[in-house]
Amino acid sequence: MGHTGEALRPPYVAGFEAAGEIVGVGPDVESPLPLGTHVVGAGPGAFSQYMTMPASGVLPVPYGWSDAAALGMVLNWATALAALKPLGETKRGEVVLVQAAAGGVGQAAVRLARHYGARVIATASPAKHHTVQALGADEVLDSRRPDLAEAITRSTGGVDLVLESVGQATFKTSLSVTKPFTGRIVVFGAASGDATLTTHDLVFTHQVQIKGLHIGALAVAAPSVYQWLLAEIEALIAHGVYPPGTPQVHPLAEGAMLLRQLEAGETEGKLALDPWR
Ligand SMILES: NC(=O)c1ccc[n+]([C@@H]2O[C@H](COP(=O)([O-])OP(=O)(O)OC[C@H]3O[C@@H](n4cnc5c(N)ncnc54)[C@H](OP(=O)(O)O)[C@@H]3O)[C@@H](O)[C@H]2O)c1
Numbered sequence: 001m002g003h004t005g006e007a008l009r010p011p012y013v014a015g016f017e018a019a020g021e022i023v024g025v026g027p028d029v030e031s032p033l034p035l036g037t038h039v040v041g042a043g044p045g046a047f048s049q050y051m052t053m054p055a056s057g058v059l060p061v062p063y064g065w066s067d068a069a070a071l072g073m074v075l076n077w078a079t080a081l082a083a084l085k086p087l088g089e090t091k092r093g094e095v096v097l098v099q100a101a102a103g104g105v106g107q108a109a110v111r112l113a114r115h116y117g118a119r120v121i122a123t124a125s126p127a128k129h130h131t132v133q134a135l136g137a138d139e140v141l142d143s144r145r146p147d148l149a150e151a152i153t154r155s156t157g158g159v160d161l162v163l164e165s166v167g168q169a170t171f172k173t174s175l176s177v178t179k180p181f182t183g184r185i186v187v188f189g190a191a192s193g194d195a196t197l198t199t200h201d202l203v204f205t206h207q208v209q210i211k212g213l214h215i216g217a218l219a220v221a222a223p224s225v226y227q228w229l230l231a232e233i234e235a236l237i238a239h240g241v242y243p244p245g246t247p248q249v250h251p252l253a254e255g256a257m258l259l260r261q262l263e264a265g266e267t268e269g270k271l272a273l274d275p276w277r
Pocket of ligand 1: 075079102103104105106124125128143165166169188191192214215216262263264265266268270
């Protein structure tokens with residue numbers, strides 16, 4: 001959640017990621033997948049029965065998976081992977097801090113960071129700790145504890161990479177636990193609102209590397225990086241690192257209620273809307 005920064009005008013159909021059957025292909029698409037193929041992809045207006053998505057960004061739903069199980073592939077997993085690898089440049093043995101680790105992107109990030117050999121420090125609300133522990137995080141801390149920064153620094157001596165998507169509520173902690181000069185913070189969301197950072201902060205108090213990430217913008221501006229992400233995701237699925245997703249599927253009519261719960265941080269993992277129910 002958070003804000004897009006753009007004023008949205010009606011008619012606006014929300015949603016970015018969807019999975020389903022191809023019912024039509026644009027005339028300019030080279031080597032299109034056959035009609036009837038089940039794919040997952042992203043594009044505007046996903047909270048609806050029909051939508052269009054760029055052919056270059058779709059992936060076939062893996063063999064034996066339901067459409068719902070494939071949701072998250074091009075949004076949560078691609079974002080977590082981009083944050084960890086091409087942007088975060090994480091290496092075996094490094095310490096990675098995943099904020100909001102019980103969220104959709106956070107859960108993928110914990111699994112991936114462990115797979116790439118990082119020591120994973122995760123933050124989440126206490127009620128969600130069991131979920132994050134089950135994913136293999138080395139340490140799970142209460143995201144709201146007042147001494148969070150001290151606890152992380154005491155335990156790690158400094159973090160190599162932070163995956164930051166909460167914004168206002170956690171950004172100060174993320175800055176203060178990151179190792180000076182070599183440490184990286186990849187920012188891809190602001191669920192609790194915008195945080196501020198000044199040039200003074202970067203020069204005098206927090207000499208860290210800050211990288212911004214928007215997966216849709218990355219797909220357009222750096223298509224070769226995006227194609228690497230899609231190929232790596234297919235390899236992760238083939239090797240069993242990425243298991244079928246288990247989103248909670250709700251009827252489309254419950255969308256507004258679910259978005260309010262998301263905004264309040266009350267949800268866990270991936271949610272999906274079924275427009276045919
Ligand atoms: N840039 C991109 O390309 C991209 C792609 C995908 C997602 N995103 C963004 O990344 C963020 C995470 O996505 P997601 O799908 O993992 O979201 P999510 O499942 O809704 O997880 C967000 C979590 O943030 C935590 N949080 C901490 N303080 C919060 C506060 N004050 N208000 C609300 N939540 C708070 C909550 O976990 P706890 O209760 O455990 O603290 C909440 O469950 C979102 O902001 C989303 O918009 C960006």
